[in-house]
Amino acid sequence: xxxxxxxxxxxxxxxxxxxxxxxxxxxxxxxxxxxxxxxxxxxxxxxxxxxxxxxxxxxxxxxxxxxxxxxxxxxxxxxxxxxxxxxxxxxxxxxxxxxxxxxxxxxxxxxxxxxxxxxxxxxxxxxxxxxxxxxxxxxxxxxxxxxxxxxxxxxxxxxxxxxxxxxxxxxxxxxxxxxxxxxxxxxxxxxxxxxxxxxxxxxxxxxxxxxxxxxxxxxxxxxxxxxxxxxxxxxxxxxxxxxxxxxxxxxxxxxxxxxxxxxxxxxxxxxxxxxxxxxxxxxxxxxxxxxxxxxxxxxxxxxxxxxxxxxxxxxxxxxxxxx
Numbered sequence: 001x002x003x004x005x006x007x008x009x010x011x012x013x014x015x016x017x018x019x020x021x022x023x024x025x026x027x028x029x030x031x032x033x034x035x036x037x038x039x040x041x042x043x044x045x046x047x048x049x050x051x052x053x054x055x056x057x058x059x060x061x062x063x064x065x066x067x068x069x070x071x072x073x074x075x076x077x078x079x080x081x082x083x084x085x086x087x088x089x090x091x092x093x094x095x096x097x098x099x100x101x102x103x104x105x106x107x108x109x110x111x112x113x114x115x116x117x118x119x120x121x122x123x124x125x126x127x128x129x130x131x132x133x134x135x136x137x138x139x140x141x142x143x144x145x146x147x148x149x150x151x152x153x154x155x156x157x158x159x160x161x162x163x164x165x166x167x168x169x170x171x172x173x174x175x176x177x178x179x180x181x182x183x184x185x186x187x188x189x190x191x192x193x194x195x196x197x198x199x200x201x202x203x204x205x206x207x208x209x210x211x212x213x214x215x216x217x218x219x220x221x222x223x224x225x226x227x228x229x230x231x232x233x234x235x236x237x238x239x240x241x242x243x244x245x246x247x248x249x250x251x252x253x254x255x256x257x258x259x260x261x262x263x264x265x266x267x268x269x270x271x272x273x274x275x276x277x278x279x280x281x282x283x284x285x286x287x288x289x290x291x292x293x294x295x296x297x298x299x300x301x302x303x304x305x306x307x308x309x310x311x312x313x314x315x316x317x318x319x320x321x322x323x
Contacts, residue, residue, distance in 0.1 A: 002030065002031055002032070002059045002060065003031075003032040003033075003034060003056070003057070003058045003059050003060075004021060004031060004032070004033055004034065004058060004059065004060045004061075004062065005034040005035070005053075005056060005058040005060070005061045005062070006018050006021070006033060006034070006035055006062045006064065007036075007043060007061065007062065007063050007064060007065040007088075007092055008063070008064035008065030008066065009035040009064070010037060010038075011064060011065065011066075011068075011172070012168065012170065012171070012172040012173050012174070012216050013064045013107060013165070013168060013216055013219055013220065013223075014062075014064035014065065015171075015172045015216075016170065016171075016172070016216040016217055016219065016220035017062055017064060017220045017223055017224065018033065018035065019220070020217075020220045020221060020224060021033050021224070034056055034058055036052065043065055043087070043088045043091055043092055044084060044087040044088060044091065045091070046087075046090075046091045046094075046095065049091040049092060049095045050091075050095045050098065050099075053095045053096055053098075053099040053101065054095075054098075054099045057099060057100070057101075058096075058101055059101070059102075059103065060101065060102075060103040060104065060105075060227065061092065061096045061101055061103070061104045061105070062104075062105045062107075062223065062227070063088075063089070063092050063093065063104065063105065063106045063107060063145075064107045064223075065088055065092070066084075066085055066088060066107070067080060067081055067084040067085055067088075067138075068138075068174075068181075069081070069174075069179050069180070069181070070179065070180050070181045070182065070185065071134050071135070071204070071279060071281055072178055072179070073178070073179040074134055074135040074137070074138055075134045075135075075279075078136075078137040078138075079137070081135075081137050081138040081141065082137035082138065082140060082141050085138060085141035085142065085145075086141045086144060089106070089141065089144060089145040089148060090144075090148065093106065093145070093148050093149060093152065093160065094148070096160075097152050097156060097158060101158075102158060102159055103158075103159050103160075103227070104149065104158070104159075104160040104161070105160075105161050105162070105163065105223060105226065105227045106145050106146065106149050106160065106161070106162045106163075107162075107163055107165065107223065108142040108143075108145060108146055108162055108163065108164045108165075108244060109138070109139070109142050109164060109165065110164055110165065110166045110167070110212075110246075110248070110285055110287055111131070111132060111135050111138060111139040111142065111285075112126055112131075112139050112142050112143050112146070112164060112244075113125045113126065113131075113285075114128055114129030114130055114131060115129065115130055115131060115132040115133075115282050116129055116130070117129065119284050119286050120250070120286040120287055120288035120289075121246070121285065121286065121287055121288055122246075122288040122290075123164075123242055123244055123245065123246055123288070123291060124242065126143070126146075126242070126244070127143070132281055132282045134279055134281055135281075145162070146162045146164075146243070146244050149161065149162050149243065150162075150240065150241060150243050153240065153243065154240055154241075159231060161226055161227065161229075161234065161243065161245070162243060162244040162245070163222065163223055163226050163244065163245050163246075163247050164244050164245065164246050164247060164287070165214060165219050165222075165247045165248070166211075166212040166213065166214050166246075166247065166248035166249070166285070166286075166287045167181065167182070167183065167211050167212060167213050167214065167285070168213075168214055168215075168216050168219055169181075169183040169184065169213055169214075169215065169216065169306065169307075169310055170215045170216035170217060170306065170309065170310050170313070171216065171309070171310065171313040172216065172313075173216075173310065175187065175188045175314060175318070175321050176321075177189075182204075182211065182255060182258070183213060183258070183310070184310075184314070186203065186258065186259055186262045187262055187266070187307075187310060187311055187314050188314065188318075189201055189203075190259070190262050190263045190265075190266040190268045191266045191268075191311070191314065191315065191318075193266075193268050193270065194266045194267045194268040194269075198268075198270055199270040199271060200270050200271045200272075200273055201259075201263070201268065201270065201271070201272055201273070202273045202274075202275050203255065203256075203259050203272065203273070203274055203275065204275055204278040204279070205255065205274060205275070205276065205278050205279060205280040205281070206274050206276045206280055207254060207255050207256030207259065207272075207274040208254055208255070208256065208280070208283070209254065209255050209280045209281060209282065209283050209284065210252040210253060210254050210255075210283070210284045210285070210286065211252055211253065211254075211255065211258070211284075211285055212248050212249055212250075212251065212252040212253075212285060212286050212287055213249070213253070213258075213303055213306070214247065214248050214249055214299060215299070215301040215306040215309070215310075217301060218249075218299045218300060218301050219247060221297075221300075222247045222292065222297055222299075223247075225295075225296075225297045226245055226247075226292075226295075226297075229295065233295065234295075237291050237294060237295055238291075245291055245292055245295075246287040246288060246289050246291065246292060247287070247289065247292060248286075248287035248289045248299070249289070249299045249303075250286075250287070250288075250289045250293075250299075251286075252284065252285070252286045253303065256272070256274065259272050260272065261303075261304070261307055262307060262311070265307055265308060265311050266311065
């Protein structure tokens, strides 16, 4: 039996990974899945993480736990974002090694790449330029996580891998009105505007930045695909100091176009106005996913189907959502 610890199983990505692992177990795979809530285990507490990992002795760890948020949250609480994520990564990765865990998967973010990175962004763009200022502390923490995994591999012979997802969305997302990412924020805003009969919805920025969006179920599938790769195949497509792998769809859309799609699904028939006084962030963020494609994985859920799925989930759960 393989024992797998999923850190962050109550988050959107961790929850999707947990569902996929449970489906594997139900199909007959010999798995023991270990989880802990943040109330049961504070991943920022090194002593608690050390005791937990030495007690449970997992065969593999999936590190999907993180402090995450949109532009406003990152810009207003930069110390929280860099400190919490550094502590989580250092404790889980470091104590996994100390407990003898050979296999680990670290989930990062596309914000690790420079603001002016070439488009689509290849893995080689890491550390080649200045980061986007609005989420630089979070990005620095994620870069540290990648380098910690690489360093464990080089010095101790571990098999610690990293995947860098593009913008994720789907069931279980954070739909808070001020602390969420662009996709869930727009979904909430347009459904509420439609319900209230509003004649206008104002969106942040110029509407021209382009973003790539990946459904969380695709991300869960890609994460386990990379974790399950034969070491020889993984090594053939990576390098010791460039081991992270981009995960995305390979296509993008402008924020204005995204807003129009969501408005149509929500039934909003008013005006969509762009507030150019608000920050746009990076003007384009499209991932080069050729490395993952060469390994044999592609995203399956197209954006229109994924948006309808996410809007249905939001409507079914909005009475219980925060904010």
